[in-house]
Amino acid sequence: MGSILVFGASGQLGQCLAHVARERNMTNLVFLPEAQANILDNNGLQAVFAEHHPTHAINCAAYTAVDKAEDEVDIARKVNRDGVANLSKLCAQHNTILIHISTDFVFAGTGNQPLVETDETAPISVYGLTKLEGEQVIPEFTDRYFVLRTSWLYSEYAGNFVKTMLKLGRERDELRVIWDQLGTPTYAIDLAGCILSIIAGGNEQFGTYHYSNEGVTSWYDFATTIFELSQTTVKTTPIRTAEYPTKATRPAYSVMDKTKAKTQLGVTIPHWQESLRVCISRLAAAEA
Ligand SMILES: NC(=O)C1=CN([C@@H]2O[C@H](COP(=O)(O)OP(=O)(O)OC[C@H]3O[C@@H](n4cnc5c(N)ncnc54)[C@H](OP(=O)(O)O)[C@@H]3O)[C@@H](O)[C@H]2O)C=CC1
Numbered sequence: 001m002g003s004i005l006v007f008g009a010s011g012q013l014g015q016c017l018a019h020v021a022r023e024r025n026m027t028n029l030v031f032l033p034e035a036q037a038n039i040l041d042n043n044g045l046q047a048v049f050a051e052h053h054p055t056h057a058i059n060c061a062a063y064t065a066v067d068k069a070e071d072e073v074d075i076a077r078k079v080n081r082d083g084v085a086n087l088s089k090l091c092a093q094h095n096t097i098l099i100h101i102s103t104d105f106v107f108a109g110t111g112n113q114p115l116v117e118t119d120e121t122a123p124i125s126v127y128g129l130t131k132l133e134g135e136q137v138i139p140e141f142t143d144r145y146f147v148l149r150t151s152w153l154y155s156e157y158a159g160n161f162v163k164t165m166l167k168l169g170r171e172r173d174e175l176r177v178i179w180d181q182l183g184t185p186t187y188a189i190d191l192a193g194c195i196l197s198i199i200a201g202g203n204e205q206f207g208t209y210h211y212s213n214e215g216v217t218s219w220y221d222f223a224t225t226i227f228e229l230s231q232t233t234v235k236t237t238p239i240r241t242a243e244y245p246t247k248a249t250r251p252a253y254s255v256m257d258k259t260k261a262k263t264q265l266g267v268t269i270p271h272w273q274e275s276l277r278v279c280i281s282r283l284a285a286a287e288a
């Protein structure tokens with residue numbers, strides 16, 4: 001089998017791909033942290049593609065600081081749109097399948113029904129807008145791509161909501177967490193498994209897919225479940241979005257319908273509580 005390039009390899013999803021590739025004995029992945037492959041550096045990218053002739057390129061590189069993006073529009077757009085254009089161009093030239101990751105934040109979140117892939121996008125943050133621009137630039141160059149929109153990623157790796165809650169739960173007497181934003185957490189290890197299954201199965205049903213864990217929750221219920229499973233005792237108070245001012249506005253409802261992924265990609269998707277249990281027990285084992 002040919003090689004598979006992973007861009008943004010030192011981020012959360014990149015590290016989860018490394019974890020799952022090890023578990024599955026997949027040795028043909030080439031992990032490229034930003035220092036080795038900056039997706040804004042076309043010459044560097046050309047050299048990497050020429051060296052490896054990849055069958056697939058997985059783009060985990062992104063500007064993901066949601067609040068900071070409101071003040072850093074140019075750099076967010078460069079990474080989330082222009083970098084994706086650079087990769088798409090090279091994928092087209094090398095007949096490489098691009099697997100790109102996008103977000104529930106491309107939606108406004110004003111509805112109350114699980115979102116399907118064809119639902120109207122209307123981002124309400126700079127991060128969401130630049131991620132949508134990244135999705136839209138791909139088909140200008142190649143039709144051999146998968147865009148996987150995911151939400152609320154967490155894992156043992158890098159920074160994420162679960163690790164933040166565990167840290168704050170230890171440090172503080174009380175936490176106030178928003179209960180009127182609804183969505184679905186996604187264990188990045190499950191997403192990594194989905195990506196590697198698409199590749200291993202030789203799937204060529206290209207297009208845009210939704211992939212999160214099953215179920216629905218609020219950040220508040222997510223936080224209290226994290227505390228229950230990790231046996232952390234901390235007073236947790238539900239608050240409204242308006243009581244927790246942030247630079248960026250986040251969707252109030254971004255639950256995604258995964259029917260297309262389940263039928264066309266053939267993946268089975270665990271419930272968020274089941275996957276959270278796995279992650280918390282792995283974090284506890286690593287600490288012991
Ligand atoms: N985290 C989440 O909750 C969600 C994430 N997503 C999407 O999933 C994908 C993976 O996210 P996640 O792993 O959590 O994000 P991380 O922020 O953990 O990882 C992103 C990585 O991209 C790297 N990067 C930034 N700019 C460049 C560049 N110019 N060239 C190469 N690499 C670069 C970062 O490096 P450095 O750290 O050095 O800047 C970082 O290692 C992203 O596309 C994100 O938009 C979607 C929904 C939810």
Ligand SMILES: Cc1cn([C@H]2C[C@H](O)[C@@H](COP(=O)(O)OP(=O)(O)O[C@H]3O[C@@H](C)C(=O)[C@@H](O)[C@H]3O)O2)c(=O)[nH]c1=O
Binds near residue numbers: 065151153164178
């Ligand atoms: C730390 C904290 C956060 N919150 C809220 C703020 C916010 O609405 C929500 C999540 O906060 P965070 O800043 O951890 O997560 P945020 O960066 O908003 O997460 C998003 O990241 C990008 C990259 C995505 O693509 C999205 O799918 C989503 O995962 O929890 C509280 O209510 N209380 C708290 O103590």
